[in-house]
Amino acid sequence: MYYMEHDSPVGRLTLTATDKGLSGLYFEEHKYFTGTQDRQRQPDQIHLRDARQQLDEYFRQQRTRFDVPLDLQGTPFQRAVWQALLTLPFGHTSTYSMIAQHVARPNAVRAAGTAIGRNPLSIIVPCHRVLGMSGALSGYAGGLERKRFLLELEKTMKKTGGADESLMIIAA
Template structure:
Protein backbone atom coordinates (compact mmCIF):
# COMPACT_ATOMS: atom_id res chain seq x y z
CA UNK A 1 0.00 0.00 0.00
CA UNK A 2 1.52 3.32 -1.00
CA UNK A 3 1.69 6.30 1.29
CA UNK A 4 -0.25 9.30 -0.04
CA UNK A 5 1.83 12.25 -1.20
CA UNK A 6 1.95 15.04 1.36
CA UNK A 7 1.74 18.60 0.10
CA UNK A 8 2.54 21.65 2.16
CA UNK A 9 2.55 25.41 2.21
CA UNK A 10 3.83 28.11 4.53
CA UNK A 11 1.07 30.36 5.80
CA UNK A 12 1.39 33.57 7.85
CA UNK A 13 -0.61 33.86 11.06
CA UNK A 14 -0.68 36.05 14.17
CA UNK A 15 1.30 33.26 15.85
CA UNK A 16 4.07 33.25 13.26
CA UNK A 17 4.43 31.25 10.11
CA UNK A 18 2.50 27.98 10.03
CA UNK A 19 3.35 24.95 7.93
CA UNK A 20 0.13 23.39 6.69
CA UNK A 21 0.28 19.83 5.36
CA UNK A 22 -2.31 17.76 3.52
CA UNK A 23 -2.75 14.63 1.48
CA UNK A 24 -5.40 14.08 -1.16
CA UNK A 25 -7.58 12.77 1.71
CA UNK A 26 -7.39 15.84 3.95
CA UNK A 27 -5.40 18.08 6.25
CA UNK A 28 -2.71 16.15 8.13
CA UNK A 29 -0.62 18.85 9.78
CA UNK A 30 -0.65 22.37 11.22
CA UNK A 31 2.75 23.17 12.65
CA UNK A 32 4.21 26.27 14.28
CA UNK A 33 7.77 27.47 13.96
CA UNK A 34 9.73 25.58 16.64
CA UNK A 35 6.86 23.09 16.99
CA UNK A 36 8.03 20.44 19.44
CA UNK A 37 7.24 17.39 17.29
CA UNK A 38 7.56 18.76 13.76
CA UNK A 39 10.22 16.90 11.80
CA UNK A 40 10.28 19.23 8.78
CA UNK A 41 8.86 18.95 5.31
CA UNK A 42 11.31 16.23 4.19
CA UNK A 43 10.01 14.71 0.97
CA UNK A 44 6.75 16.65 0.98
CA UNK A 45 5.81 18.66 -2.10
CA UNK A 46 5.39 22.42 -1.85
CA UNK A 47 1.96 22.99 -3.40
CA UNK A 48 0.11 26.15 -2.34
CA UNK A 49 -2.64 25.34 -4.86
CA UNK A 50 -3.60 22.03 -3.20
CA UNK A 51 -7.33 22.24 -2.37
CA UNK A 52 -7.18 21.07 1.26
CA UNK A 53 -4.31 23.46 1.98
CA UNK A 54 -6.16 26.42 0.44
CA UNK A 55 -9.28 25.59 2.46
CA UNK A 56 -7.28 25.23 5.69
CA UNK A 57 -5.47 28.53 5.10
CA UNK A 58 -8.78 30.34 4.51
CA UNK A 59 -10.46 28.80 7.55
CA UNK A 60 -7.48 29.61 9.77
CA UNK A 61 -7.55 33.22 8.53
CA UNK A 62 -11.28 33.36 9.35
CA UNK A 63 -10.62 31.89 12.81
CA UNK A 64 -7.92 34.44 13.62
CA UNK A 65 -10.18 37.24 12.35
CA UNK A 66 -12.91 36.11 14.78
CA UNK A 67 -15.25 35.03 11.96
CA UNK A 68 -15.01 31.25 12.53
CA UNK A 69 -15.51 29.16 15.66
CA UNK A 70 -15.43 25.69 14.09
CA UNK A 71 -13.38 24.14 11.33
CA UNK A 72 -14.96 22.20 8.50
CA UNK A 73 -12.05 20.38 6.93
CA UNK A 74 -11.45 16.76 5.99
CA UNK A 75 -8.65 15.36 8.13
CA UNK A 76 -6.13 12.64 7.34
CA UNK A 77 -4.55 11.99 10.73
CA UNK A 78 -1.90 9.38 11.35
CA UNK A 79 -1.61 7.99 14.83
CA UNK A 80 -2.44 5.06 17.03
CA UNK A 81 -6.04 4.07 17.65
CA UNK A 82 -5.75 5.59 21.13
CA UNK A 83 -4.32 8.88 19.81
CA UNK A 84 -7.02 9.20 17.17
CA UNK A 85 -9.73 8.57 19.78
CA UNK A 86 -8.27 11.34 21.96
CA UNK A 87 -8.01 13.75 19.00
CA UNK A 88 -11.58 13.00 17.96
CA UNK A 89 -12.78 13.72 21.48
CA UNK A 90 -10.98 17.10 21.47
CA UNK A 91 -13.23 18.21 18.64
CA UNK A 92 -16.19 18.19 21.01
CA UNK A 93 -14.72 20.88 23.28
CA UNK A 94 -16.61 23.97 22.20
CA UNK A 95 -15.14 27.29 21.16
CA UNK A 96 -14.23 29.40 24.20
CA UNK A 97 -14.60 26.40 26.54
CA UNK A 98 -11.74 24.74 28.38
CA UNK A 99 -11.36 21.30 29.86
CA UNK A 100 -8.65 19.46 31.77
CA UNK A 101 -6.46 16.48 30.97
CA UNK A 102 -8.20 14.58 33.78
CA UNK A 103 -11.64 15.39 32.42
CA UNK A 104 -10.60 14.19 28.96
CA UNK A 105 -9.32 10.91 30.44
CA UNK A 106 -12.67 10.47 32.21
CA UNK A 107 -14.62 11.23 29.03
CA UNK A 108 -12.56 8.59 27.25
CA UNK A 109 -13.54 6.08 29.95
CA UNK A 110 -9.93 5.82 31.15
CA UNK A 111 -9.73 8.04 34.26
CA UNK A 112 -6.34 6.61 35.29
CA UNK A 113 -4.83 7.36 31.87
CA UNK A 114 -4.32 11.09 32.40
CA UNK A 115 -0.66 11.00 31.35
CA UNK A 116 -1.39 8.89 28.26
CA UNK A 117 -4.19 11.27 27.28
CA UNK A 118 -1.85 14.22 27.82
CA UNK A 119 0.80 12.60 25.65
CA UNK A 120 -1.73 11.94 22.89
CA UNK A 121 -2.98 15.51 23.09
CA UNK A 122 0.60 16.76 22.82
CA UNK A 123 1.06 14.72 19.63
CA UNK A 124 -1.99 16.25 17.94
CA UNK A 125 -0.73 16.98 14.40
CA UNK A 126 -3.35 19.60 13.57
CA UNK A 127 -3.05 22.18 16.32
CA UNK A 128 -5.79 24.81 16.38
CA UNK A 129 -8.04 22.81 14.01
CA UNK A 130 -8.30 20.00 16.58
CA UNK A 131 -8.42 22.28 19.63
CA UNK A 132 -5.83 20.82 22.00
CA UNK A 133 -5.17 24.36 23.25
CA UNK A 134 -8.49 24.15 25.11
CA UNK A 135 -7.14 21.52 27.51
CA UNK A 136 -5.57 22.82 30.71
CA UNK A 137 -3.79 21.28 33.67
CA UNK A 138 -5.15 20.86 37.15
CA UNK A 139 -7.00 23.84 38.56
CA UNK A 140 -6.84 25.61 35.18
CA UNK A 141 -3.05 25.72 35.00
CA UNK A 142 -1.60 26.56 31.61
CA UNK A 143 0.46 23.53 30.67
CA UNK A 144 1.60 21.47 27.74
CA UNK A 145 1.42 22.81 24.20
CA UNK A 146 3.72 21.65 21.41
CA UNK A 147 3.66 25.15 19.90
CA UNK A 148 4.63 26.83 23.18
CA UNK A 149 2.62 28.16 26.10
CA UNK A 150 2.62 31.72 24.73
CA UNK A 151 0.74 30.49 21.66
CA UNK A 152 -1.66 28.46 23.77
CA UNK A 153 -2.42 31.56 25.85
CA UNK A 154 -2.94 33.62 22.69
CA UNK A 155 -5.49 31.11 21.37
CA UNK A 156 -7.33 30.95 24.70
CA UNK A 157 -7.43 34.76 24.87
CA UNK A 158 -8.67 34.97 21.27
CA UNK A 159 -11.51 32.57 22.02
CA UNK A 160 -12.41 34.14 25.36
CA UNK A 161 -12.91 37.50 23.63
CA UNK A 162 -15.24 35.88 21.10
CA UNK A 163 -16.94 33.16 23.17
CA UNK A 164 -20.30 34.88 22.68
CA UNK A 165 -20.02 34.15 18.95
CA UNK A 166 -22.80 31.80 17.81
CA UNK A 167 -21.45 28.37 16.81
Template sequence: MTSYSEYRSPLGILLLAATERGLSGLYFEQHKYFKGTQDWRRDDGHDHLLRTKDQLDEYFAGQRQVFDVALDLRGTPFQRAVWDALALLPFGLTATYQSIAQRVASPKAVRAVGTAIGRNPVSIIVPCHRVLGSSGALSGYAGGLDRKRYLLALEEKNYRGAETAIPAAADFFADGQTRLLLQE
Protein backbone atom coordinates in the same frame (compact mmCIF):
# COMPACT_ATOMS: atom_id res chain seq x y z
CA MET B 1 1.94 12.11 -1.30
CA THR B 2 1.99 14.92 1.25
CA SER B 3 1.81 18.48 0.03
CA TYR B 4 2.61 21.54 2.10
CA SER B 5 2.27 25.29 2.14
CA GLU B 6 3.04 28.10 4.55
CA TYR B 7 0.48 30.28 6.27
CA ARG B 8 1.29 33.63 7.89
CA SER B 9 -0.61 33.83 11.16
CA PRO B 10 -0.54 36.20 14.13
CA LEU B 11 1.46 33.43 15.83
CA GLY B 12 4.14 33.29 13.14
CA ILE B 13 4.44 31.16 10.05
CA LEU B 14 2.52 27.88 10.20
CA LEU B 15 3.46 24.96 8.02
CA LEU B 16 0.33 23.24 6.70
CA ALA B 17 0.46 19.70 5.31
CA ALA B 18 -2.22 17.73 3.47
CA THR B 19 -2.80 14.58 1.50
CA GLU B 20 -5.49 14.01 -1.09
CA ARG B 21 -7.77 12.96 1.82
CA GLY B 22 -7.37 16.05 3.99
CA LEU B 23 -5.25 18.20 6.28
CA SER B 24 -2.58 16.08 7.96
CA GLY B 25 -0.46 18.64 9.76
CA LEU B 26 -0.35 22.17 11.13
CA TYR B 27 3.00 23.03 12.66
CA PHE B 28 4.32 26.14 14.37
CA GLU B 29 7.89 27.33 13.93
CA GLN B 30 9.97 25.35 16.46
CA HIS B 31 7.04 22.92 16.91
CA LYS B 32 8.05 20.38 19.52
CA TYR B 33 7.22 17.23 17.54
CA PHE B 34 7.69 18.33 13.92
CA LYS B 35 9.78 15.83 11.96
CA GLY B 36 10.44 17.81 8.76
CA THR B 37 9.23 17.92 5.19
CA GLN B 38 11.23 15.06 3.70
CA ASP B 39 9.37 13.57 0.74
CA TRP B 40 6.79 16.39 0.80
CA ARG B 41 6.21 18.74 -2.10
CA ARG B 42 5.23 22.39 -1.93
CA ASP B 43 1.78 23.03 -3.41
CA ASP B 44 0.32 26.45 -2.62
CA GLY B 45 -2.77 25.60 -4.71
CA HIS B 46 -3.72 22.36 -2.95
CA ASP B 47 -7.48 22.38 -2.25
CA HIS B 48 -7.27 21.20 1.39
CA LEU B 49 -4.49 23.68 2.14
CA LEU B 50 -6.38 26.59 0.56
CA ARG B 51 -9.54 25.71 2.50
CA THR B 52 -7.55 25.50 5.74
CA LYS B 53 -5.95 28.91 5.08
CA ASP B 54 -9.38 30.46 4.45
CA GLN B 55 -10.76 29.01 7.68
CA LEU B 56 -7.70 30.09 9.67
CA ASP B 57 -8.15 33.63 8.30
CA GLU B 58 -11.75 33.58 9.55
CA TYR B 59 -10.75 32.13 12.93
CA PHE B 60 -8.06 34.73 13.58
CA ALA B 61 -10.48 37.48 12.47
CA GLY B 62 -13.05 36.29 15.03
CA GLN B 63 -15.47 35.07 12.36
CA ARG B 64 -15.14 31.29 12.81
CA GLN B 65 -15.62 29.11 15.86
CA VAL B 66 -15.71 25.65 14.25
CA PHE B 67 -13.41 24.23 11.58
CA ASP B 68 -14.83 21.89 8.98
CA VAL B 69 -11.80 20.99 6.90
CA ALA B 70 -11.30 17.35 5.94
CA LEU B 71 -8.65 15.67 8.08
CA ASP B 72 -6.23 12.83 7.39
CA LEU B 73 -4.73 12.16 10.82
CA ARG B 74 -2.33 9.33 11.48
CA GLY B 75 -1.91 7.98 14.99
CA THR B 76 -2.58 5.07 17.27
CA PRO B 77 -6.20 4.16 18.05
CA PHE B 78 -5.77 5.75 21.51
CA GLN B 79 -4.33 8.97 20.06
CA ARG B 80 -7.17 9.16 17.54
CA ALA B 81 -9.75 8.68 20.32
CA VAL B 82 -8.17 11.56 22.26
CA TRP B 83 -8.06 13.79 19.17
CA ASP B 84 -11.71 12.94 18.44
CA ALA B 85 -12.60 14.02 21.99
CA LEU B 86 -10.67 17.27 21.54
CA ALA B 87 -12.50 17.97 18.29
CA LEU B 88 -15.79 17.93 20.23
CA LEU B 89 -14.64 20.55 22.76
CA PRO B 90 -16.65 23.67 21.86
CA PHE B 91 -15.23 27.10 21.24
CA GLY B 92 -15.26 29.13 24.44
CA LEU B 93 -14.81 26.16 26.77
CA THR B 94 -11.81 24.52 28.35
CA ALA B 95 -11.40 21.05 29.77
CA THR B 96 -8.84 19.27 31.94
CA TYR B 97 -6.60 16.39 30.96
CA GLN B 98 -8.53 14.31 33.51
CA SER B 99 -11.85 15.09 31.86
CA ILE B 100 -10.47 14.11 28.45
CA ALA B 101 -9.23 10.82 29.99
CA GLN B 102 -12.72 10.19 31.32
CA ARG B 103 -14.21 11.09 27.96
CA VAL B 104 -12.13 8.39 26.25
CA ALA B 105 -13.03 5.85 28.98
CA SER B 106 -9.50 5.77 30.41
CA PRO B 107 -9.80 7.78 33.64
CA LYS B 108 -6.46 6.55 34.98
CA ALA B 109 -4.58 7.35 31.77
CA VAL B 110 -4.16 11.09 32.34
CA ARG B 111 -0.45 11.05 31.41
CA ALA B 112 -1.12 9.03 28.26
CA VAL B 113 -3.87 11.50 27.35
CA GLY B 114 -1.40 14.35 27.85
CA THR B 115 1.09 12.63 25.57
CA ALA B 116 -1.58 12.03 22.90
CA ILE B 117 -2.68 15.66 23.12
CA GLY B 118 0.93 16.76 22.69
CA ARG B 119 1.16 14.66 19.52
CA ASN B 120 -1.94 16.25 17.97
CA PRO B 121 -0.74 16.96 14.41
CA VAL B 122 -3.27 19.72 13.68
CA SER B 123 -3.11 22.20 16.56
CA ILE B 124 -5.78 24.91 16.45
CA ILE B 125 -7.99 22.84 14.10
CA VAL B 126 -8.26 20.09 16.73
CA PRO B 127 -8.23 22.46 19.72
CA CYS B 128 -5.68 21.01 22.12
CA HIS B 129 -5.03 24.56 23.38
CA ARG B 130 -8.38 24.33 25.23
CA VAL B 131 -7.03 21.69 27.63
CA LEU B 132 -5.72 22.89 30.99
CA GLY B 133 -4.20 21.32 34.08
CA SER B 134 -6.51 20.19 36.88
CA SER B 135 -6.01 23.51 38.71
CA GLY B 136 -6.92 25.47 35.59
CA ALA B 137 -3.27 26.35 34.92
CA LEU B 138 -1.75 26.42 31.46
CA SER B 139 0.36 23.35 30.88
CA GLY B 140 1.96 21.81 27.86
CA TYR B 141 1.52 22.91 24.26
CA ALA B 142 3.71 21.73 21.39
CA GLY B 143 3.66 25.24 19.93
CA GLY B 144 4.66 26.85 23.25
CA LEU B 145 2.68 28.27 26.16
CA ASP B 146 2.73 31.83 24.76
CA ARG B 147 0.84 30.59 21.71
CA LYS B 148 -1.60 28.64 23.88
CA ARG B 149 -2.21 31.77 25.96
CA TYR B 150 -2.79 33.80 22.77
CA LEU B 151 -5.32 31.30 21.38
CA LEU B 152 -7.27 31.16 24.64
CA ALA B 153 -7.34 34.97 24.84
CA LEU B 154 -8.50 35.19 21.20
CA GLU B 155 -11.32 32.75 21.88
CA GLU B 156 -12.30 34.50 25.10
CA LYS B 157 -12.49 37.85 23.30
CA ASN B 158 -14.56 36.40 20.47
CA TYR B 159 -16.75 34.38 22.80
CA ARG B 160 -17.58 37.51 24.78
CA GLY B 161 -18.62 39.19 21.54
CA ALA B 162 -20.81 36.34 20.34
CA GLU B 163 -24.53 37.01 20.22
CA THR B 164 -25.61 33.39 20.62
CA ALA B 165 -24.78 30.68 23.13
CA ILE B 166 -22.49 27.84 22.21
CA PRO B 167 -24.70 24.89 21.25
CA ALA B 168 -24.56 21.90 23.58
CA ALA B 169 -21.70 23.41 25.60
CA ALA B 170 -23.16 22.23 28.90
CA ASP B 171 -23.41 18.69 27.58
CA PHE B 172 -19.78 18.23 26.52
CA PHE B 173 -18.87 16.25 29.64
CA ALA B 174 -21.40 14.52 31.84
CA ASP B 175 -19.13 15.09 34.85
CA GLY B 176 -19.29 18.86 34.41
CA GLN B 177 -15.52 19.23 34.15
CA THR B 178 -15.66 21.84 31.46
CA ARG B 179 -15.62 25.52 32.14
CA LEU B 180 -16.05 28.68 30.18
CA LEU B 181 -12.90 30.54 29.32
CA LEU B 182 -14.52 33.54 30.94
CA GLN B 183 -13.39 34.49 34.42
CA GLU B 184 -16.20 36.68 35.70
Protein backbone atom coordinates in the same frame (compact mmCIF):
# COMPACT_ATOMS: atom_id res chain seq x y z
CA MET C 1 1.77 14.49 0.57
CA TYR C 2 1.72 18.26 0.27
CA TYR C 3 2.66 21.27 2.34
CA MET C 4 2.52 25.03 2.50
CA GLU C 5 3.69 27.70 4.89
CA HIS C 6 1.35 30.41 6.10
CA ASP C 7 1.94 33.51 8.20
CA SER C 8 -0.49 34.02 11.07
CA PRO C 9 -0.80 36.10 14.26
CA VAL C 10 0.91 33.24 16.12
CA GLY C 11 3.83 33.02 13.70
CA ARG C 12 4.56 31.02 10.61
CA LEU C 13 2.54 27.82 10.35
CA THR C 14 3.40 24.80 8.24
CA LEU C 15 0.33 22.96 7.01
CA THR C 16 0.53 19.45 5.56
CA ALA C 17 -2.10 17.45 3.72
CA THR C 18 -2.76 14.21 1.90
CA ASP C 19 -5.36 13.65 -0.77
CA LYS C 20 -7.74 12.62 2.05
CA GLY C 21 -7.42 15.77 4.17
CA LEU C 22 -5.33 18.07 6.31
CA SER C 23 -2.73 16.00 8.16
CA GLY C 24 -0.69 18.57 10.06
CA LEU C 25 -0.55 22.13 11.33
CA TYR C 26 2.73 22.97 13.01
CA PHE C 27 4.17 26.08 14.64
CA GLU C 28 7.74 27.21 14.08
CA GLU C 29 10.01 25.23 16.42
CA HIS C 30 7.29 22.61 16.96
CA LYS C 31 9.11 19.77 18.67
CA TYR C 32 7.25 16.98 16.87
CA PHE C 33 7.37 18.34 13.33
CA THR C 34 9.51 16.12 11.11
CA GLY C 35 9.90 18.55 8.23
CA THR C 36 8.78 18.83 4.64
CA GLN C 37 11.51 16.87 2.85
CA ASP C 38 9.11 14.12 1.74
CA ARG C 39 6.31 16.51 0.76
CA GLN C 40 5.57 18.57 -2.33
CA ARG C 41 5.09 22.32 -1.83
CA GLN C 42 1.64 22.97 -3.24
CA PRO C 43 -0.25 25.87 -1.57
CA ASP C 44 -3.20 25.49 -3.94
CA GLN C 45 -3.91 21.88 -2.94
CA ILE C 46 -7.60 21.91 -1.94
CA HIS C 47 -7.21 20.91 1.74
CA LEU C 48 -4.31 23.32 2.28
CA ARG C 49 -6.17 26.15 0.57
CA ASP C 50 -9.33 25.53 2.60
CA ALA C 51 -7.39 25.28 5.87
CA ARG C 52 -5.55 28.54 5.12
CA GLN C 53 -8.84 30.33 4.44
CA GLN C 54 -10.50 28.92 7.57
CA LEU C 55 -7.51 29.82 9.75
CA ASP C 56 -7.55 33.38 8.41
CA GLU C 57 -11.26 33.62 9.23
CA TYR C 58 -10.60 32.24 12.73
CA PHE C 59 -7.89 34.81 13.40
CA ARG C 60 -10.15 37.60 12.05
CA GLN C 61 -12.76 36.40 14.57
CA GLN C 62 -15.14 35.30 11.81
CA ARG C 63 -15.03 31.53 12.39
CA THR C 64 -15.52 29.38 15.49
CA ARG C 65 -15.53 25.94 13.84
CA PHE C 66 -13.29 24.28 11.26
CA ASP C 67 -14.74 21.96 8.65
CA VAL C 68 -11.77 21.08 6.48
CA PRO C 69 -11.44 17.27 6.04
CA LEU C 70 -8.80 15.76 8.35
CA ASP C 71 -6.43 12.85 7.84
CA LEU C 72 -5.28 12.12 11.39
CA GLN C 73 -2.43 9.60 11.56
CA GLY C 74 -1.72 8.00 14.93
CA THR C 75 -2.37 5.06 17.19
CA PRO C 76 -5.99 4.15 17.96
CA PHE C 77 -5.61 5.72 21.43
CA GLN C 78 -4.14 8.95 20.01
CA ARG C 79 -6.92 9.21 17.44
CA ALA C 80 -9.53 8.66 20.18
CA VAL C 81 -8.00 11.48 22.24
CA TRP C 82 -7.85 13.79 19.20
CA GLN C 83 -11.49 12.99 18.42
CA ALA C 84 -12.34 13.91 22.03
CA LEU C 85 -10.59 17.25 21.52
CA LEU C 86 -12.79 17.89 18.50
CA THR C 87 -15.85 17.70 20.79
CA LEU C 88 -14.65 20.62 22.95
CA PRO C 89 -16.94 23.54 22.23
CA PHE C 90 -15.43 26.79 21.04
CA GLY C 91 -14.39 29.04 23.92
CA HIS C 92 -14.61 26.31 26.56
CA THR C 93 -11.86 24.32 28.20
CA SER C 94 -11.40 20.90 29.68
CA THR C 95 -8.70 19.08 31.62
CA TYR C 96 -6.38 16.19 30.81
CA SER C 97 -8.28 14.08 33.34
CA MET C 98 -11.63 14.81 31.68
CA ILE C 99 -10.21 13.88 28.27
CA ALA C 100 -8.94 10.56 29.71
CA GLN C 101 -12.41 9.90 31.11
CA HIS C 102 -14.01 10.79 27.77
CA VAL C 103 -11.99 8.08 26.00
CA ALA C 104 -12.96 5.57 28.72
CA ARG C 105 -9.45 5.44 30.17
CA PRO C 106 -9.79 7.44 33.43
CA ASN C 107 -6.47 6.14 34.78
CA ALA C 108 -4.58 7.10 31.62
CA VAL C 109 -4.28 10.82 32.32
CA ARG C 110 -0.57 10.92 31.47
CA ALA C 111 -1.09 8.91 28.29
CA ALA C 112 -3.90 11.28 27.31
CA GLY C 113 -1.55 14.20 27.99
CA THR C 114 1.11 12.62 25.79
CA ALA C 115 -1.41 12.08 22.98
CA ILE C 116 -2.60 15.68 23.32
CA GLY C 117 1.01 16.86 23.15
CA ARG C 118 1.49 14.91 19.92
CA ASN C 119 -1.62 16.35 18.28
CA PRO C 120 -0.52 17.00 14.68
CA LEU C 121 -3.26 19.57 14.01
CA SER C 122 -2.76 22.37 16.52
CA ILE C 123 -5.56 24.96 16.58
CA ILE C 124 -7.89 22.91 14.34
CA VAL C 125 -7.90 19.97 16.76
CA PRO C 126 -8.10 22.34 19.74
CA CYS C 127 -5.54 20.99 22.21
CA HIS C 128 -5.05 24.59 23.40
CA ARG C 129 -8.41 24.21 25.19
CA VAL C 130 -6.98 21.61 27.61
CA LEU C 131 -5.76 22.93 30.97
CA GLY C 132 -4.19 21.45 34.06
CA MET C 133 -6.48 20.22 36.85
CA SER C 134 -6.22 23.56 38.68
CA GLY C 135 -7.20 25.45 35.53
CA ALA C 136 -3.61 26.58 34.95
CA LEU C 137 -2.03 26.71 31.52
CA SER C 138 0.22 23.72 31.03
CA GLY C 139 2.03 22.12 28.15
CA TYR C 140 1.55 23.20 24.56
CA ALA C 141 3.77 22.19 21.64
CA GLY C 142 3.51 25.74 20.29
CA GLY C 143 4.47 27.29 23.63
CA LEU C 144 2.38 28.72 26.44
CA GLU C 145 2.30 32.21 24.91
CA ARG C 146 0.55 30.85 21.83
CA LYS C 147 -1.83 28.83 23.99
CA ARG C 148 -2.65 31.97 25.99
CA PHE C 149 -3.17 33.95 22.76
CA LEU C 150 -5.57 31.36 21.32
CA LEU C 151 -7.60 31.13 24.54
CA GLU C 152 -7.82 34.93 24.75
CA LEU C 153 -8.85 35.14 21.08
CA GLU C 154 -11.69 32.69 21.73
CA LYS C 155 -12.68 34.46 24.94
CA THR C 156 -12.85 37.77 23.06
CA MET C 157 -14.88 36.22 20.25
CA LYS C 158 -17.36 34.77 22.75
CA LYS C 159 -17.60 38.10 24.57
CA THR C 160 -18.13 40.01 21.33
CA GLY C 161 -20.80 37.54 20.32
CA GLY C 162 -22.65 38.15 23.58
CA ALA C 163 -21.71 34.82 25.14
CA ASP C 164 -20.45 34.33 28.67
CA GLU C 165 -17.13 36.15 29.20
CA SER C 166 -15.37 33.43 31.13
CA LEU C 167 -13.88 30.26 29.81
CA MET C 168 -15.57 27.50 31.70
CA ILE C 169 -14.28 24.01 32.30
CA ILE C 170 -16.57 21.35 30.88
CA ALA C 171 -16.62 17.61 31.03
CA ALA C 172 -15.44 16.34 27.66
